[in-house]
Amino acid sequence: MKAKVHVTLKSGVLDPQGKAVANALVTLGFAGVEAARIGKYVEIDLSETDAIRAKTQVTEMCEKLLANTVIENYRVEIKG
Amino acid sequence: MKAKVHVTLKSGVLDPQGKAVANALVTLGFAGVEAARIGKYVEIDLSETDAIRAKTQVTEMCEKLLANTVIENYRVEIKG
Numbered sequence: 001m002k003a004k005v006h007v008t009l010k011s012g013v014l015d016p017q018g019k020a021v022a023n024a025l026v027t028l029g030f031a032g033v034e035a036a037r038i039g040k041y042v043e044i045d046l047s048e049t050d051a052i053r054a055k056t057q058v059t060e061m062c063e064k065l066l067a068n069t070v071i072e073n074y075r076v077e078i079k080g
Numbered sequence: 081m082k083a084k085v086h087v088t089l090k091s092g093v094l095d096p097q098g099k100a101v102a103n104a105l106v107t108l109g110f111a112g113v114e115a116a117r118i119g120k121y122v123e124i125d126l127s128e129t130d131a132i133r134a135k136t137q138v139t140e141m142c143e144k145l146l147a148n149t150v151i152e153n154y155r156v157e158i159k160g
Protein backbone atom coordinates (compact mmCIF):
# COMPACT_ATOMS: atom_id res chain seq x y z
CA MET A 1 0.00 0.00 0.00
CA LYS A 2 1.00 3.59 -0.54
CA ALA A 3 0.33 6.31 2.00
CA LYS A 4 0.26 10.00 1.24
CA VAL A 5 0.73 12.31 4.18
CA HIS A 6 0.26 16.07 4.22
CA VAL A 7 1.75 17.92 7.16
CA THR A 8 0.69 21.56 7.43
CA LEU A 9 1.16 24.25 10.04
CA LYS A 10 -1.86 24.93 12.24
CA SER A 11 -3.68 28.09 11.29
CA GLY A 12 -2.49 30.26 14.20
CA VAL A 13 1.17 29.39 13.70
CA LEU A 14 3.49 31.87 11.95
CA ASP A 15 4.98 30.58 8.71
CA PRO A 16 8.08 32.64 7.85
CA GLN A 17 9.00 30.32 4.96
CA GLY A 18 5.56 30.82 3.45
CA LYS A 19 5.83 34.57 3.92
CA ALA A 20 9.21 34.57 2.19
CA VAL A 21 7.79 32.59 -0.74
CA ALA A 22 4.78 34.92 -1.03
CA ASN A 23 7.08 37.98 -1.01
CA ALA A 24 9.38 36.40 -3.58
CA LEU A 25 6.41 35.65 -5.85
CA VAL A 26 5.18 39.24 -5.62
CA THR A 27 8.71 40.47 -6.37
CA LEU A 28 8.78 38.21 -9.44
CA GLY A 29 5.68 39.99 -10.72
CA PHE A 30 2.86 37.78 -9.46
CA ALA A 31 0.94 40.64 -7.89
CA GLY A 32 -2.13 38.49 -7.25
CA VAL A 33 -0.43 36.41 -4.54
CA GLU A 34 -2.05 37.15 -1.19
CA ALA A 35 -0.41 34.50 0.98
CA ALA A 36 1.46 31.23 0.79
CA ARG A 37 1.85 28.48 3.34
CA ILE A 38 4.39 25.71 3.10
CA GLY A 39 3.86 22.18 4.29
CA LYS A 40 5.46 18.79 3.88
CA TYR A 41 4.28 15.99 1.67
CA VAL A 42 5.45 12.45 2.43
CA GLU A 43 4.82 9.34 0.34
CA ILE A 44 5.37 6.07 2.17
CA ASP A 45 5.45 2.58 0.66
CA LEU A 46 4.14 -0.02 3.10
CA SER A 47 4.23 -3.80 3.01
CA GLU A 48 0.87 -3.83 4.87
CA THR A 49 -1.97 -4.92 2.57
CA ASP A 50 -4.96 -3.95 4.72
CA ALA A 51 -6.02 -0.33 4.23
CA ILE A 52 -7.43 0.15 7.73
CA ARG A 53 -4.34 -1.25 9.46
CA ALA A 54 -2.15 0.80 7.11
CA LYS A 55 -4.01 3.98 8.05
CA THR A 56 -3.64 3.20 11.77
CA GLN A 57 0.11 2.64 11.31
CA VAL A 58 0.66 5.83 9.33
CA THR A 59 -1.36 7.87 11.83
CA GLU A 60 0.94 6.54 14.55
CA MET A 61 3.98 7.47 12.41
CA CYS A 62 2.63 11.01 12.14
CA GLU A 63 2.13 11.26 15.90
CA LYS A 64 5.60 9.88 16.64
CA LEU A 65 7.83 11.28 13.91
CA LEU A 66 6.36 12.97 10.86
CA ALA A 67 4.41 15.81 12.46
CA ASN A 68 4.97 18.05 15.44
CA THR A 69 1.40 17.93 16.70
CA VAL A 70 1.85 21.03 18.85
CA ILE A 71 2.11 23.23 15.77
CA GLU A 72 1.22 20.98 12.85
CA ASN A 73 -1.81 19.14 11.48
CA TYR A 74 -1.54 16.04 9.37
CA ARG A 75 -3.78 14.27 6.88
CA VAL A 76 -3.33 10.64 5.85
CA GLU A 77 -4.56 9.05 2.60
CA ILE A 78 -4.07 5.38 1.81
CA LYS A 79 -3.97 4.04 -1.74
CA GLY A 80 -3.98 0.40 -2.78
CA MET B 81 -8.87 31.29 -5.49
CA LYS B 82 -6.71 28.83 -3.62
CA ALA B 83 -3.95 26.84 -5.30
CA LYS B 84 -2.46 23.65 -3.94
CA VAL B 85 0.94 22.73 -5.29
CA HIS B 86 2.77 19.44 -4.76
CA VAL B 87 6.46 19.43 -5.57
CA THR B 88 8.06 15.99 -5.61
CA LEU B 89 11.46 14.68 -6.63
CA LYS B 90 11.59 12.96 -10.01
CA SER B 91 11.77 9.20 -9.75
CA GLY B 92 15.42 8.77 -10.64
CA VAL B 93 16.64 11.36 -8.14
CA LEU B 94 18.14 10.25 -4.81
CA ASP B 95 16.15 11.35 -1.76
CA PRO B 96 18.42 11.20 1.30
CA GLN B 97 15.80 12.92 3.48
CA GLY B 98 13.24 10.29 2.54
CA LYS B 99 15.75 7.53 3.21
CA ALA B 100 16.47 8.99 6.63
CA VAL B 101 12.76 9.15 7.44
CA ALA B 102 12.22 5.55 6.27
CA ASN B 103 15.15 4.36 8.41
CA ALA B 104 13.88 6.31 11.41
CA LEU B 105 10.41 4.78 11.03
CA VAL B 106 11.87 1.26 10.87
CA THR B 107 13.98 2.03 13.96
CA LEU B 108 10.83 3.20 15.75
CA GLY B 109 9.28 -0.22 15.13
CA PHE B 110 7.36 0.30 11.90
CA ALA B 111 8.90 -2.71 10.17
CA GLY B 112 6.47 -2.51 7.24
CA VAL B 113 7.96 0.70 5.86
CA GLU B 114 9.64 0.00 2.54
CA ALA B 115 10.44 3.52 1.39
CA ALA B 116 9.55 7.14 1.98
CA ARG B 117 9.89 10.12 -0.29
CA ILE B 118 9.58 13.70 0.88
CA GLY B 119 8.12 16.52 -1.13
CA LYS B 120 6.87 20.03 -0.59
CA TYR B 121 3.28 21.14 -0.35
CA VAL B 122 2.44 24.79 -0.96
CA GLU B 123 -0.93 26.48 -0.52
CA ILE B 124 -1.26 29.84 -2.26
CA ASP B 125 -4.09 32.36 -1.90
CA LEU B 126 -4.68 34.28 -5.10
CA SER B 127 -6.76 37.34 -5.85
CA GLU B 128 -7.40 35.95 -9.35
CA THR B 129 -11.00 34.75 -9.74
CA ASP B 130 -10.72 32.83 -13.00
CA ALA B 131 -9.62 29.21 -12.50
CA ILE B 132 -7.88 28.84 -15.87
CA ARG B 133 -5.88 32.05 -15.48
CA ALA B 134 -5.06 31.07 -11.88
CA LYS B 135 -3.71 27.71 -13.05
CA THR B 136 -1.58 29.39 -15.72
CA GLN B 137 -0.16 31.79 -13.13
CA VAL B 138 0.62 29.08 -10.59
CA THR B 139 2.25 26.89 -13.25
CA GLU B 140 4.50 29.82 -14.09
CA MET B 141 5.29 30.27 -10.37
CA CYS B 142 6.34 26.63 -10.23
CA GLU B 143 8.59 27.00 -13.25
CA LYS B 144 10.19 30.17 -11.91
CA LEU B 145 10.42 29.65 -8.17
CA LEU B 146 8.61 26.79 -6.47
CA ALA B 147 10.13 23.80 -8.24
CA ASN B 148 13.57 22.98 -9.58
CA THR B 149 12.37 21.39 -12.80
CA VAL B 150 15.69 19.64 -13.39
CA ILE B 151 15.07 17.30 -10.47
CA GLU B 152 11.48 17.96 -9.38
CA ASN B 153 7.97 17.49 -10.73
CA TYR B 154 5.05 19.65 -9.72
CA ARG B 155 1.29 19.28 -9.71
CA VAL B 156 -1.12 22.23 -9.48
CA GLU B 157 -4.72 22.09 -8.25
CA ILE B 158 -6.98 25.12 -8.18
CA LYS B 159 -9.94 25.46 -5.84
CA GLY B 160 -12.60 28.13 -5.93
